[in-house]
Amino acid sequence: MGEHGTHHILSYGKLAAVLGCLLVLTLVTIWVSYIDLGFFNVPVAIGIASTKATLxxxxxxxxxxxxxxxxxxxxxxxxxxxxxxTFTFWDVAFRY
Structure with a gap:
């Protein structure tokens, strides 16, 4: 890149660790989908998806x-x- 920026090269080990975390979280998503959590199904799914997106x-x-x-x-x-x-969920929850 030269003088305009810096390279951030991640090691293959770190990339493999992140990939492993993503695969584990995918398995957790599949596992949780078979469990009836009632009201908490959507928040748990959004939480896992947000964690994967953050990684x-x-x-x-x-x-x-x-x-x-x-x-x-x-x-x-x-x-x-x-x-x-949140506004969308709120609107759907309080419809007549």
Missing amino acids: VLLFFMHLKYEGPVIIWSFVSAVIFLAIMI
Whole structure:
């Protein structure tokens, strides 16, 4: 990349560990899908999916090595998305 930026090359071991975590979380997702958690089915599924998305963003998309402006713009977008999803769930829950 030269003088304009720095390379962030992750080791194969770290990438393999992240891949292993993603595969384990996928197996946990499948396992939890067979369990009736009642009201908590959706929050648990969203939590597992969010954890997997966070791992992909941090390590495979190198968000972990970006500057604070990129990180804050991403965090604000996620907060906005969470608010919109909450309003959608709220609207569906209180329909007549």
